[in-house]
Amino acid sequence: MDDMTTKDVQEPYTKHLLHYFDGTSRYVLIKDEEVPFPEGKLIVSRTDLQGIITHCNQAFIEMSGYTEEELIGQPHYILRHPDMPKVAFKDAWDTVGSGVKWHGYVKNLRKDGRYYWVYATIILNIRDGKPVSCTSVRRKPSRTQVDACTALYAKLRQAEEE
Amino acid sequence: MRYVMTVSPDFPPGQIAGWYIFNTWLQRQLGEHIHVELYSDFEAQRKAIREGQIDLIYANPFDAAMLVREEGFTAIAAPLSKPDEAVIAVAVDSPIQQVADLKPGTRIAATDDPDVNLISMIMLEPADLSAQNTQTQTVGTYILVAKQVLQGKADVGFFLKDAFAGLSGMIQRQLRVLVRSEIHVIRHVLLVGPRLRERHGDLWNLLSEMGENDKGRDALKNLGLQGWEMQTQEDTEFMIDLMDTLVN
Structure with missing residues (x-):
């Protein structure tokens, strides 16, 4: 995946190097500006079992800032924000991989460097008794929970860096 | 064989006649005897489904998971441009x-x-x-x-x-x-029960061509529908997965 550049992200921003679980890494440019989740909408996507996006709805496209062509075929971690602790994603994939529904609050990174919070649910899609893909649905989170997670994730990130 | 069709109890009361007109059209086209059984609430309808009394249902998306994954119903069509919002x-x-x-x-x-x-x-x-x-x-x-x-x-x-x-x-x-809400993908779906499955292909053809003749168009109009969007089983499975993420 390509590094984020000033072509898409306007100053001011901070630059971070993210390392992903598959051994790859990229530079992301972060702006301290939230985009509110729209009322009444759901962000829906589907990935294969390797986490590659195979389907996304219009709300996903609008909130991520990417086009559908830019999203399909990319790993879902294209949205990963450096403020998210790695342990949150490990918990999500371990839970879903064992066939259990996962819920959690996630801070996502947009193409333009801004961010948006979601309440995410991920399930494993079973067909003929076999896991074939994952569906993820994100909805508007409560501000109380977002504030609590902001503090929690900062502590978890600090622990991961020590 | 005599089959039974039912409709999700949330249908608008003004469309009761529309479902009887649809059934008359369907019986003539399919050459089968189908009885319409309407229920005043979801619990009564679910009981009838569990007891194997239903062969064709215009189902609320909330019930689609139970119908498809537990009762062996298969998807056939969803109303065109009519999501549940x-x-x-x-x-x-x-x-x-x-x-x-x-x-x-x-x-x-x-x-x-x-x-x-x-x-x-x-x-x-x-x-x-x-x-x-x-x-x-x-x-x-x-x-x-x-x-x-x-x-x-x-x-x-x-x-x-x-x-x-x-x-x-x-x-x-x-x-x-x-x-x-602006969810777009949650909608009612017409599902076929196990006893009627051998006519699935005929039903598919009839419904997909329903808007192409006067009687079919009239029946659709009485239901308040523009037409049917034919559904693959995977289309409905996708909606069921989505509903599953929403139920805690």
């Missing part, structure tokens, strides 16, 4: 201006329509509201939901978008939309 409304002079203004203890008026109630409760989550810290009054029709709100007996009302649009102008002017 929800509207949450308050009285026009209510101090509530946005969802975030709602507090624990909020009084909700709703019908027993399961997908509208599910979508509506999700739209209240940003205010930290749930079934545990709200009071829901379940009434029989969307007109009664409006009355509960207008009489000050409820702070908010949950409506199916089409039902809200069908309220009289006088009632609508006394209500204000707080939030409306």
Whole structure:
């Protein structure tokens, strides 16, 4: 995946190097500006079992800032924000991989460097008794929970860096 | 063999005749005897499904998972351009201006329509509201939901978008939309039961061509539908997976 550049992200921003679980890494440019989740909408996507996006709805496209062509075929971690602790994603994939529904609050990174919070649910899609893909649905989170997670994730990130 | 067709109990009362007209059209086209059995509530309908009494159903998306994954129904069609969307409304002079203004203890008026109630409760989550810290009054029709709100007996009302649009102008002017869903992919679906499965291909052909002749078009018009969008099993499985993520 390509590094984020000033072509898409306007100053001011901070630059971070993210390392992903598959051994790859990229530079992301972060702006301290939230985009509110729209009322009444759901962000829906589907990935294969390797986490590659195979389907996304219009709300996903609008909130991520990417086009559908830019999203399909990319790993879902294209949205990963450096403020998210790695342990949150490990918990999500371990839970879903064992066939259990996962819920959690996630801070996502947009193409333009801004961010948006979601309440995410991920399930494993079973067909003929076999896991074939994952569906993820994100909805508007409560501000109380977002504030609590902001503090929690900062502590978890600090622990991961020590 | 005599088959039984039923319709999700949340269909608009004005369309009862439409379903009988649809059934008459279907029986003639298919050459089968089909009886329409309507239920006044979801529980009674679910009991009939569990007892294997139903062969064709225009199902609420909330029940699609049970029908497909537990009772062996298969998807055939969904109404064209007619997603199930929800509207949450308050009285026009209510101090509530946005969802975030709602507090624990909020009084909700709703019908027993399961997908509208599910979508509506999700739209209240940003205010930290749930079934545990709200009071829901379940009434029989969307007109009664409006009355509960207008009489000050409820702070908010949950409506199916089409039902809200069908309220009289006088009632609508006394209500204000707080939030409306834009989900697009949750919708009713026509499902075929195991006994009727051998006619699945014939049903598919009939419904996909229904809008191409006068009698078919008339039957669709009486149902308030533009047409059918044919469904693969995977289309319906996708919607069921989505519904699954929404049910805690």
